[in-house]
Amino acid sequence: MNSKPPHVLVVGDGIAGTAAVFAALEAGAQVTLSAAGAGATALSSGAVDDVAWDEVLHAARTSGAELRAKALDPRVVAFSKALGIWRLPDLNEPLALLATTAGVVRPARGHDRALLDLSTIGSGQVAVPKVDRAGWESPLLASAWNTDGEMRRRGISFVSVDAALLRFEGEDRISDADLAARHDDPARISWLAARLHEALHRTTLRPAAVLLGPWLGLSSPRALELEKVLGIPCGEALMGVGGPAGMRLVRARDRWLQSVSVGRKGRTAELDLTRDDRGRPIVRFDGEDGEHTFDSVVLAVGGLTGGGIVYDPLDAQATTDMPDRYRPTFHLSVDIQANSEAEQPYFAAAGVRIGVVGSMFGPALDLSAWPSPGRLGRLEQIGIACNAEGRVAPHLAAAGNVVADRARTMLSAVMSGLKAGKWAATEFEA
């Protein structure tokens, strides 16, 4: 046995990669993290799901059961504590209920702390301030949320209230994230709290909570400071993609990474499993001449959205009528050389290996790209095949959206990262 701890390279610093770092460190490994830039994690919505929420809702409706939290793996809970920005209800507590900017109220296993959890406020009225910004038609949104069955059952209603919450010229047009960044300033958040306080006192309304757009801080959730002043729960509505919640998650991750001992590298360009006599990966990073040897590698490069998997139909490069050569339509953003066919990571979807497709121009995405009832869309489904621990080949594991046929939820990405990180730190030679 080695006396030295194994050296693990985690490729990708999204949520799965971060979880892999967490687990590998915990297992006593030395860890290096390689990152190419923002991916799906940075664009995430702030909802922390274990399974797709519409399935949760459907199951609850069919069985008539209440929306209650299922058990979480203690490792997931520990990881969430380390990040420190999520609230994850305990086992059998009510599931979080989040209002989305599309006018839907949806359950979630947990959430970014800046989001307003409607399950915590009992019954009463939720004030929705009118703010002159595109995408925030507060009367329309309020009436949409008001039709939600769960909200009615709980006696929660949404009321649009007048409020002047924009301080400077042009704030009606800047992006949500920009406005959120302005609320990182403690003075600005107190100003906002004062304006909200005033606005609520002008009405006869005694709201149980205040729901705002996705504007409450970029570096950390500022909603809690509003709550302190107003004395009632305050928080954001959920925005599907590209809101400040993703940025807050990225900042929280950075804070945690700074608190632990992890080597940092740029983009992983090439990963060679063929040259080391023990089959260890030899890795080259972008912009570096030297090569590095690791005991194991966790690929957490992301799926299509994160850019870890590249969809590259041949006709995109064809100069004349035909492409110059055949190449599979999907490939990894990292070059991997393997000793044998068995060790070469391969793409799979719906449990079926995808090798050469029957067309020079790729699969028929028109029929399969988007999800349909009971089936994931091909764009979400495709990925590298690996076992339950994340093992792809000796010394090589995968985690997160790069894994085939994985539910694309936050907590399942965390779980796959934790498993892969543990495997990479302990059983990597298997």
Next chain:
Amino acid sequence: MDVVVIGGGVNGVGVARDAAMRGLKVALFERNDIAFGASGNSSGMIHGGARYLTYDPHVTESSCRDSGNIQAIAPHLLFRIPFLMPVRAGMGKKVYFHLLDAFFETYDRYQPLKRGKPHAVLSADEVRRLEPTLAGDLIGAMSWDEWGIDGARLCIANLKDAEERGAKVYVGYTVEAIERRPVSGEPVAVRFRDRYTGQSGRLTTTAVVNATGAWSPITVSLAGLRPVHARVRPGKGIHVVYDRRLSNYAVSATAIDGRQIFLEPWQNMTIVGTTDDDYYGDLDDVRATSEEVRYLVQGVARVLPEIRTARVIGTYAGVRPTLHAFGKNEDALSRDHQVIDHAPHGAPNVYSMIGGKLASYRMFAEEMVDILSMRFDLGVHGSTHITPLPGGDRTVDAFDFATRTGVDAVTARRIVYRHGSRAERIEERMLRNPREKMVVCACEPVTEAEIRYVIDHEAPRTVAGVARRTRLGLGACGGMRCAARCGQILAHERGLSPGEGLKQAVRFLVRQARTRAVGLGPDQARQEALAIAAVRAELGLFEDRGEQDTDANVPSSGGAPISGMRWT
């Protein structure tokens, strides 16, 4: 009613307008939506049809003449599209170039009819200066002049006018039977059903005009006639839409089978078209396939290689109702039109309009109403060629509009383009309620005021219907940001439950996604995966969103009935 017109394409609304102008009592039924079929999915041109000069010169003549008429009555809807046909060096190409020159000289004779400019012969250097991205060893190019138009807006303008002249309009209503007298065979009434609420009704009428394009054989069957009595050769045509204007000129290219195809800067995007294939599928759900997209891109890439890396934001497909002929290639079919009088088939006062082109719809409608005019002994001539369509009576300055309302100049320009002088009615809304100036769809851009105006006055019944009228959600973002809000506004205006509005939004988004998926490139696939994630996170993928994607695919359960419809 005197006349029931079935079909809300350009021919149907054209007939409804002309007939209403001549004093007939008209009702128009449309099963899906106005401009749902070929009219709203055309190449977006009222072109003169230079292509038909060699074998159908009178089609060219009538197209050019009527194109000029449309320009006179709806000047706001037209925009110039100069065309370029690059000619590559090669055996016999010099001679070919001269022949082309002579050909376009003939076409020049028709150009004054539509205020077009004569063609220009460009040297290789001149072509390179105009369009530097053109590939190949060129000896020069021909340039000629055509007009672009928003086909859906043209239909809506006709519909508006018909409605303001007393026509009854039933959008989203399917005609289920045309009742006829047992002996004389004349129509008595039509029975219809609202596809959204299921409510049915009956409307008596003296005459029936079948203007249902590719649906024509089905429609005559509803009168108990045989489908062959209104036979068309259905030709599917698809177009690929890119996110911006990729060229200054429209560029004509040759597909692998020698057909003429083109790339055309159109409004604020680029369109590549078109195919022409016999189609025997479901007319309510016509979609482009990836093979068809590749066929077009392959052809265009030979003259403009950059097309391969440009960003596809969607595709659309329609089915032309070409005159039927057996044994001809799709492309060689006549683009002429004809009115079929079903009296010889035992159904007097039932007529079918077959064939035609967007550019000559007005003339076709006039021919149809001339027949009705004789039948009803009206003694009035058509005047649709000199009476402006709604919004076309005078020009509104977009910059003044912007100053008065405070919206930005681009938004103002787009509103004025779509609505002409009727933009002032949207302005009134904005001044009355400044919040409605808010941009809902940033790509186009479309303001809340325009959406509410359109819902109030132009009879859309779905989010897709609003999109057809305003181009909301048809830009680069695919409706990701605006569909849900449009659904909320629609539900609010129509008194529907917000849930119904959201369902429609999801239906629109999924339908748009499917039309995009056939043209996905590497970057778009990423964005597409992101779009799926976004819809999952904030809307959820409704269980009942269904496989069939027609506008009217509304489940009866849960959906509140449409009330407050001004249009019924």
